[in-house]
Amino acid sequence: MADRFISIIVPTLNEAENIPLLVPRVAAAMAGRKWELLIVDDNSRDATPQVCVELARQYPLRLLVREKPRHGLSGAVLHGFAHAQGDVLVCMDADLQHPPEKIPELVDTVVQGNADFALGSRYQQGGSMEGEWSAFRRLNSYAATALARPFSGGVKDPMSGFFALQRSTFERAGRLSPLGYKIALELMCKCRVRKVQEVPIHFGLRQKGQSKLSLKQQFNYLQHLSRLYDFTFPRLSPVLKFMLVLAIGISAAAGSFALASRTGLNLVACVGIAYLVHLAITAVFHARYIRTQREFLITTRPWADFGLIALGELAAVLATAWWLVWRLPDPGKSEVFLVSFAAGTVARYILRKELLQDIRGLRQELRLGDIQPQATGQTDPSVKDPQKI
Ligand SMILES: Nc1nc2c(ncn2[C@@H]2O[C@H](COP(=O)(O)OP(=O)(O)O)[C@@H](O)[C@H]2O)c(=O)[nH]1
Ligand SMILES: [Mg+2]
Known part of the structure; x- marks a missing residue:
């Protein structure tokens, strides 16, 4: 199992202060394993690229800059997957809300075949969350999760952005149409994932900088849901x-x-x-x-x-x-x-x-002109997902 090559993909937008905290923790968690860290940056205006170049001297880190970013956070993750060399693909945020120490457990879950998708979960028994959410944010999150239930099944935290899957599972994906934030949901649905195992995590507070989650992203989510409903229930x-x-x-x-x-x-x-x-x-x-x-x-x-x-x-x-x-x-x-x-x-x-x-x-x-996942190449962002509304 230790011989599996692991690619950890981290999308970033102005995360220069967090990356130097993240990378050593990832390296400590991955000790004894073969791994690479791919930072996919969408033209950050801060020192993110310089920080990455500096860290790449010491760690197996590659920086991919998308000069013409498309499909936001999800597009960045898929861009990273397309360039990853690993047998196992991991996705996590840069702001340390996702504990790097949990990566091995996520990886082992999919490598041992316990599930074909491992999801870091706040709501699984043993999981937790730091800080208090306002009633509005709680309701928002509850509604978002409930609307995804018809195709996320019994998964407790389908909104999570911390997950692992084998490359072979990713390559099973048909018609990827990334949009906004919910890339795990997109992959669980489009890769026809049969078994998801939730790994409890402590979802921390953002270390530095600000969240990029905006109202626009919430509308994107509704559009994304609409596509996923079309995909899962075409008639x-x-x-x-x-x-x-x-x-x-x-x-x-x-x-x-x-x-x-x-x-x-x-x-x-x-x-x-x-x-x-x-x-x-x-x-x-x-x-x-x-x-x-x-x-x-x-x-x-x-x-x-x-x-x-x-x-x-x-x-x-x-x-x-x-x-x-x-x-x-x-x-x-x-x-x-x-x-x-x-x-x-x-x-x-x-x-x-x-x-x-x-x-x-x-x-x-x-109508079938959506994005196809490719093992080596890039996704084609010029093709849209035909949807019905
Ligand atoms: N490349 C890229 N990364 C993004 C984009 N939007 C957010 N991110 C990154 O995605 C991760 C999660 O974003 P964050 O703002 O923390 O969202 P929140 O945790 O839901 O508040 C962070 O690492 C961000 O830097 C984007 O449009 N492009
Ligand atoms: Mg965050």
Whole structure:
């Protein structure tokens, strides 16, 4: 076991103060083993590169600088994996929140075959965390973990960034589409990991400098989750997402209908206003879809198609509302709302699927163009993950 070559990958962004503390602790933990440390830096503005060059004189450390960083922290880790020479790949943070002393236990877990993925875990029995989190941060973390449950199974700390896996497991990965922070989750899912063993760790406080976790990263996580759902449940996921968008749209529309009808406006106008709100929400998701999928779309004019269909829907909704108000002696507000919206939904379906090209359609031949892991080369960051929302 001791003859296994271990590559430890550490992504860094302005960590000049932490690296000199980290490297000797890693070296002490790895005594008697064959190892290398790959620091993948995304153009830090501090002295990170100089510190690494200095330490490389004494330790088996290689610095990889990504001059054009893509896909953030996850992209950096995969870049490190692509350049690693080890049989076992380990990933950890630079700020000493992950104890280097636990690396051997993580490595041995995958080498002995107890599991194909070893994860440093705060929540496994024996694990712990330093410092108090605010109620908001706790709720945030709980929600993030709960949303990942359908594909992370019973793993207690799927948000962890401290893990080990064998190179052969990594090479099993299909369609990697790294995004943001959650690279362990991405790998557990895409490498079709069968057994994860959580190794309890004490998750310390950041030693120096500041966290790079931003609000943008939290939104990235939602987008990442959306991709992982597509990957794990290719048939169910688009249907669920469609229903989610519909539910958000209809709830907002119902709210605006209730408000508008209180002002004494005639019912047809109220339904019209509510449907415009519904269309505006759909447009927000459509915009995101177009932005992320532009190169895969079949249609060349997604907004013109959207506008045309929206007009068709609105006409169907207004005509139905008008007909109900005109025909029925005393039409109930909610009946008018529901029946008109049902007519709008049918119109949308017919116009999108039957009359025009499927405006959300993707060209089949490009749908598999995601990033493939390569043993020696680099990942191709120019290809995006086709996703459904
Ligand atoms: N290369 C690279 N490293 C990053 C990036 N963002 C964060 N890191 C590193 O990833 C590790 C974890 O980041 P950190 O800010 O401590 O996140 P937190 O522990 O969730 O607050 C640290 O070693 C950071 O230097 C990035 O965009 N590129
Ligand atoms: Mg940290």
